[in-house]
Amino acid sequence: GAVVSQHPSRVICKSGTSVKIECRSLDFQATTMFWYRQFPKQSLMLMATSNEGSKATYEQGVEKDKFLINHASLTLSTLTVTSAHPEDSSFYICSAHRSGSNQPQHFGDGTRLSIL
Amino acid sequence: QKEVEQNSGPLSVPEGAIASLNCTYSDRGSQSFFWYRQYSGKSPELIMSIYSNGDKEDGRFTAQLNKASQYVSLLIRDSQPSDSATYLCAVTNYGGSQGNLIFGKGTKLSVKP
Numbered sequence: 001g002a003v004v005s006q007h008p009s010r011v012i013c014k015s016g017t018s019v020k021i022e023c024r025s026l027d028f029q030a031t032t033m034f035w036y037r038q039f040p041k042q043s044l045m046l047m048a049t050s051n052e053g054s055k056a057t058y059e060q061g062v063e064k065d066k067f068l069i070n071h072a073s074l075t076l077s078t079l080t081v082t083s084a085h086p087e088d089s090s091f092y093i094c095s096a097h098r099s100g101s102n103q104p105q106h107f108g109d110g111t112r113l114s115i116l
Numbered sequence: 117q118k119e120v121e122q123n124s125g126p127l128s129v130p131e132g133a134i135a136s137l138n139c140t141y142s143d144r145g146s147q148s149f150f151w152y153r154q155y156s157g158k159s160p161e162l163i164m165s166i167y168s169n170g171d172k173e174d175g176r177f178t179a180q181l182n183k184a185s186q187y188v189s190l191l192i193r194d195s196q197p198s199d200s201a202t203y204l205c206a207v208t209n210y211g212g213s214q215g216n217l218i219f220g221k222g223t224k225l226s227v228k229p
Contacts, residue, residue: 093159102147102167104165
């Protein structure tokens with residue numbers, strides 16, 4: 001089955017630090033990757049859609065200069081939370097979509113980010 | 117605005133019973149429908165996909181789709197305590213084959229031993 005690897009699984013760091021999260025599709029080429037954020041007991045919130053070789057599309061209310069997304073290859077997308085603050089503490093989850101209709105998204109294991 | 121609605125629950129069923137999870141969607145152009153299971157603190161895991169009207173069975177899981185009623189459901193037979201999780205319904209019309217999913221807020225299922 002489709003495997004998506006997300007790293008790191010947990011980050012604890014000081015306020016003001018920039019944090020980079022990697023999302024890799026291990027056994028398929030992902031033309032599109034998605035980044036979600038989930039606060040405790042809340043539903044998944046789509047932050048941005050990342051297409052290989054082009055700029056990410058951000059959802060309303062998500063600061064593109066705060067959450068930098070790079071999708072340099074068909075198997076790797078990165079999310080960098082710049083100058084993170086305690087309110088950025090959340091569970092960040094990536095997913096990858098194999099090109100073609102009727103293909104589901106496959107999720108990484110998520111990154112729990114805690115900003116002190 | 118495209119919406120996916122689910123009863124938030126919690127839905128509580130005894131072990132061995134059938135759990136029935138329901139989902140409605142607003143976009144008549146929706147073509148693909150998915151059920152994801154999410155354990156607390158974990159990321160969603162795909163458990164079922166369905167694309168045409170009718171039933172689709174996979175082990176203890178049966179997905180049902182009725183496009184005329186814009187309704188999709190998931191039945192879990194012989195429910196086990198390990199099935200206790202939040203179940204997310206997701207739909208897409210795959211405009212441009214980008215795979216954008218619209219998620220419901222999820223139904224929390226609790227299976228009591």
